[in-house]
Amino acid sequence: MGSLQKTAVCLLFLFISLNASDxxxxxxxxxxxxxxxxKPAVISCIGSKNITNVIVKRCENCSNRNSCSETIINTWKEKHSHEEGRIQLVLQHNVxxxxxxxxxxxxxxxxQWYLYSDAGEGNGCTTLEVTDPEIEPSLTWNGRKLTCLSPIGHRQRQVHWFDGHGNNLTGSASLVSEEAESGLTSLTSxxxxxxxxxxxxxxxxxLYDVHTKRNKTKCLSAHKVVTDYLRFTSNPDQEILKTTKxxxxxxxxxxxxxxxxxxxVLYYRHRQRAMAKGNFADLLRTLLPILRQHEKAEENAPNQEV
Known part of the structure; x- marks a missing residue:
């Protein structure tokens, strides 16, 4: 009887231990x-039981746990997203x-993940690797120089120039590098x-990779560029001539x-003068008889007095 009790107690203890261990x-x-x-990305952790709560911290790398300082997800505090929803947590049963x-x-x-499920607690660290953008460059010519713009990419990429015969013209080009987003650069050659x-x-x-020779290339036909330039350029002399014509x-x-x-105006003034002369002549013709009568009256006045 005593041995049976001891066996039952041992089995119960083992069961509790296993549950606690799990x-x-x-x-x-x-x-x-x-x-x-x-591009979009999905990082996931999968458990054996239903996951109830999650905490996620950002790290420089998984090998350095001390670098995991920023908490971006914490369901215990109802924080299910980060950066205005750009980063979101999705919980689906054990995923x-x-x-x-x-x-x-x-x-x-x-x-760094801290996971809480019906089976217990656990943690893990996942690494997100982002490949550098490889955007096709833009190539323009303004009549004096050719400009190649590589808007964004890693610092190690290179810009090379070639003509239609395969000659390398890179030595005759200048390069300006400007800081872009988080270690990326914008190159203008x-x-x-x-x-x-x-x-x-x-x-x-x-050139994005010197080993694999992975690259993006943009070419311009010299004949087309010259024709377009002469047709659409804002050359001051041409514009003045065009404007004058x-x-x-x-x-x-x-x-x-x-x-x-x-x-x-000349005709109006001439007409006004002609009209003025005509009016003056009419006035003279009217006044002359009166003046003559007046003269005769003055001549007859002395004779009457005698």
């Missing part, structure tokens, strides 16, 4: 993710997912050329109008 040391599977710049929209270069690094562009074609190549008819019309106005 509750304390629950296992979760978390996977690393690699994604492209400005915990972190959805990241429009991945930035700063999103790269470690994500300028190749000075003669206005007539001596080669048939010019190509700007952005367009304004010649307007100027001639204005001159004719001015001459007509001047002629009308």
């Amino acid at each position: 509750s304390t040391f629950a296992t979760f599977s978390c996977s690393d993710v690699k994604t492209e710049y400005n 915990s997912e972190l959805h990241i929209q429009e991945v930035k270069a700063t999103d790269q690094g470690g994500y 300028t190749l000075h050329e003669k206005p007539n562009l001596t080669a048939s074609e010019y190509c700007c190549t952005v 367009e304004h010649v008819p307007i100027i001639l019309v204005l001159i004719v109008l001015v001459l007509c106005c001047f002629a009308a």
Whole structure:
């Protein structure tokens, strides 16, 4: 009887120990993710039981737990999103997912998970790797120089110039690098050329990997560029000549109008003078008889007195 009681107690103790062990040391599977710049990404951790609460911290890398300082998710405090919803937590039974929209270069690094489930607690760290953006460059010519713009990318990328015959012109180009988002740069390379562009074609190549030769290239036909430039450029001399030709008819019309106005004024003044002369002659014709009568009256006055 005593041995049966001892056996029952041992079994009960073993059962409680196993439950406590499962509750304390629950296992979760978390996977690393690699994604492209400005694309969406999903980081997930999966447990054996229903996950109830999650805490996620950002780390520089998973090997350095002391770098995990910023808490971006904490369901205990009703914090289910970060950066105005760009980063959101989605809980579905035993799966915990972190959805990241429009991945930035700063999103790269470690994500430390603290997970709480019906099976117990656990933690894990996942790494998000963001591949650098590889955007096709833009190539323009303003009549004096060719400009190649690589708007964003990693610092190690290079810009090279080639003509239509495969000649490397990079040595004749200048390069300006400007800081962009979180360690990325914007590159502007300028190749000075003669206005007539001596080669048939010019190509700007952005080299992203010197080992694999992965690149993006943009080319311009010299003939098309020169034609477009001569047609659309804002050359001051050409603009002045063009403007003058367009304004010649307007100027001639204005001159004719001015001459007509001047002629009308002269005609009006001449008519006024003619009318004034005619009125003066009529006045003289009216006054002459009166003056003559007055003279005769003065001549007869002495004779009457005698």
